[in-house]
Amino acid sequence: MLLDNICPDYGDIFIDRQIIKKLEQVTTLSLKRPNAFNHGVLKGNKVTGAILHGPPGTGKSHLVKGMAKASNFNMISISTAEIWQKCHGEDEKVIKAVFSMARKLYPCIIFVDEADALLGSRKAGEKRHIRSMLNQFLMEWDGILSGLESPFVLLATNRPTDLDPAVVRRAPIHIHLDVPTDRERVGILNLLLREERLSSDIDPFTLAKLTPGYTGSDLKNLCVTAATECVGEQPFDTHDRTLSRRHFLTATRMVRPVGLSKVMANEFQNFQKGTRQEDGGQE
Numbered sequence: 001m002l003l004d005n006i007c008p009d010y011g012d013i014f015i016d017r018q019i020i021k022k023l024e025q026v027t028t029l030s031l032k033r034p035n036a037f038n039h040g041v042l043k044g045n046k047v048t049g050a051i052l053h054g055p056p057g058t059g060k061s062h063l064v065k066g067m068a069k070a071s072n073f074n075m076i077s078i079s080t081a082e083i084w085q086k087c088h089g090e091d092e093k094v095i096k097a098v099f100s101m102a103r104k105l106y107p108c109i110i111f112v113d114e115a116d117a118l119l120g121s122r123k124a125g126e127k128r129h130i131r132s133m134l135n136q137f138l139m140e141w142d143g144i145l146s147g148l149e150s151p152f153v154l155l156a157t158n159r160p161t162d163l164d165p166a167v168v169r170r171a172p173i174h175i176h177l178d179v180p181t182d183r184e185r186v187g188i189l190n191l192l193l194r195e196e197r198l199s200s201d202i203d204p205f206t207l208a209k210l211t212p213g214y215t216g217s218d219l220k221n222l223c224v225t226a227a228t229e230c231v232g233e234q235p236f237d238t239h240d241r242t243l244s245r246r247h248f249l250t251a252t253r254m255v256r257p258v259g260l261s262k263v264m265a266n267e268f269q270n271f272q273k274g275t276r277q278e279d280g281g282q283e
Contacts (some may be wrong), residue, residue, distance in 0.1 A: 053175035057217030102151035115155035
């Protein structure tokens with residue numbers, strides 16, 4: 001997938017600036033300054049991949065697309081479901097073609113969403129084509145080190161502990177996107193509601209207090225539901241609408257946060273601890 005106008009700008013994304021800075025830094029060093037990795041201790045040790053992990057709806061995909069657009073990088077997005085459904089029997093050829101195309105589109109990012117589905121841990125008794133697909137991906141990834149005009153691999157996952165250890169080793173930079181804080185929810189709501197008129201009984205600060213545990217995706221669904229409730233009360237279509245506290249309270253009963261289960265929280269914590277112990281804390 002090549003970047004075009006459908007991709008978000010940073011102005012449309014509210015994510016911690018330190019996270020954005022870290023992602024920009026690692027991708028820029030790899031894609032725009034490859035010669036720095038040609039000598040000394042860096043020779044043969046170019047960082048060729050990173051893992052974005054966190055609960056569903058925290059903006060991992062939006063962040064990657066926004067960063068690629070802001071940095072003028074091309075991007076190829078891999079859909080695991082499409083590979084399995086449309087390319088069954090030719091999985092290895094498709095993966096090889098993706099890396100080949102990414103080299104031609106340099107500077108280019110290969111983005112794999114829900115990476116645990118495509119690059120999950122190898123298990124005894126699993127289907128042969130699944131293991132072959134993973135092995136092909138790893139082989140192509142290893143080939144990145146040998147060229148200057150090579151792509152950068154970005155993986156997004158809600159289940160980082162399900163990734164194959166060989167995948168984790170090849171992507172030493174691990175960036176966690178968490179459920180938004182109160183302050184971050186205010187920022188997200190300001191973005192979502194910037195073209196809406198709010199009544200005096202509600203504002204982003206108040207709404208943020210009413211939505212603990214909501215992710216950016218949850219908040220978007222909430223605002224859409226509230227606006228739909230408002231439109232449903234009007235006898236004819238108009239942009240002249242005012243969203244009130246009542247509309248949002250109705251929406252909170254209809255849109256509940258996906259929630260971060262204890263199991264998932266423990267998985268993220270264990271993944272972060274494990275990677276710090278293995279490689280000195282690239283988290």
